[in-house]
Amino acid sequence: MEAQNANSLVKTIDFGDFLEGNDSKRVASEILESFKSIGFVCLTNHGLQQEKVDKMFEWSKRFFSLPMETKQLAPHPPSGTHHRGYSAPGVERISQHVYDEAELEALRLKGQDVKESFEAGREDDPLMPNIWLPDGVLPGFKEACLEFYWACYELEKSILRAMAVAFSLPEDYFIQFHKVADNQVRLLHYPSIPNAHLASEAFSRIGAHSDFGTITLLFQDEVGGLEVEDPHNPNTFLPIPVIPNSVVVNAGDFMARWSNDVIKSTIHRVRSPPGSDINGEAPERYSIPYFCCCDLATVVDAVPGTWDETNPKKYKPISAKEYILKRLAALY
Ligand SMILES: O=C(O)CCC(=O)C(=O)O
Numbered sequence: 001m002e003a004q005n006a007n008s009l010v011k012t013i014d015f016g017d018f019l020e021g022n023d024s025k026r027v028a029s030e031i032l033e034s035f036k037s038i039g040f041v042c043l044t045n046h047g048l049q050q051e052k053v054d055k056m057f058e059w060s061k062r063f064f065s066l067p068m069e070t071k072q073l074a075p076h077p078p079s080g081t082h083h084r085g086y087s088a089p090g091v092e093r094i095s096q097h098v099y100d101e102a103e104l105e106a107l108r109l110k111g112q113d114v115k116e117s118f119e120a121g122r123e124d125d126p127l128m129p130n131i132w133l134p135d136g137v138l139p140g141f142k143e144a145c146l147e148f149y150w151a152c153y154e155l156e157k158s159i160l161r162a163m164a165v166a167f168s169l170p171e172d173y174f175i176q177f178h179k180v181a182d183n184q185v186r187l188l189h190y191p192s193i194p195n196a197h198l199a200s201e202a203f204s205r206i207g208a209h210s211d212f213g214t215i216t217l218l219f220q221d222e223v224g225g226l227e228v229e230d231p232h233n234p235n236t237f238l239p240i241p242v243i244p245n246s247v248v249v250n251a252g253d254f255m256a257r258w259s260n261d262v263i264k265s266t267i268h269r270v271r272s273p274p275g276s277d278i279n280g281e282a283p284e285r286y287s288i289p290y291f292c293c294c295d296l297a298t299v300v301d302a303v304p305g306t307w308d309e310t311n312p313k314k315y316k317p318i319s320a321k322e323y324i325l326k327r328l329a330a331l332y
């Protein structure tokens, strides 16, 4: 029997039609439908040239293949609330709404995420200044990250326009809250690891979690391994297939709040890709998520049309800054 995957639920949509203004409402509604059913959608012809994506993956590989002591020259600070720089394998441990220090410590002892990452934001962010390698180490890396960051922001704005169209709101409805690009680009490297380790509780690639922001754009290599929780079977995960030259977009916690839970911020994780065992090892994998967050000064509240007297707001309005810092603090 063919392994079940999320193919039938995560729609693959030609976004070119929206970008060119052909049938924009239909494309926007299809994206919304996929978000409603599973919180994920896959977009092709998304307008961010594949060449730029490929170049960023090359830089990512160059960065992660540096010696550990060189990568540590751009160290992520001990606290998760300054989420920038390099984190060695096992340092960040994703959690899902666990904030108690003793509980977090127990989770960290129980298992670790076997991944290394590099995080960057906009250069002029006073809250979380970027942490780069010293000048002269891997020249061009910083510029490449920032160029990719701003290219992703263009794609983000197009998707936010589509979301507004889908909710029959003015096109710039969501963009008004995403003016300064309080975003984060993350280079991820999952080293190869014995599948036996991944099958145990002690190790995972990235544990089950939802993303915190508005939407996440995910670029991945051909290895695969991303899994999404089956909305009809909690604790059952469906592999997301890899579609070449596409971007996987998932809704984060703020999109769920904005839509009064019409859209799901679905739990996902990364495991060993099915059928990719090489001598008992899961192959290494690279991915590049781009987390799109509203401007941190925003108060996130359900948008018009998603609530009324018979269907009240499910969430209280929340300060974006407070929510993000609370979730980040639980990561380290
Ligand atoms: O690497 C991936 O495919 C997913 C990463 C992810 O979910 C995250 O960093 O939040």
Ligand SMILES: [Fe+2]
Pocket (backbone or CB within 6 Å): 209, 210, 211, 268
């Ligand atoms: Fe995620």
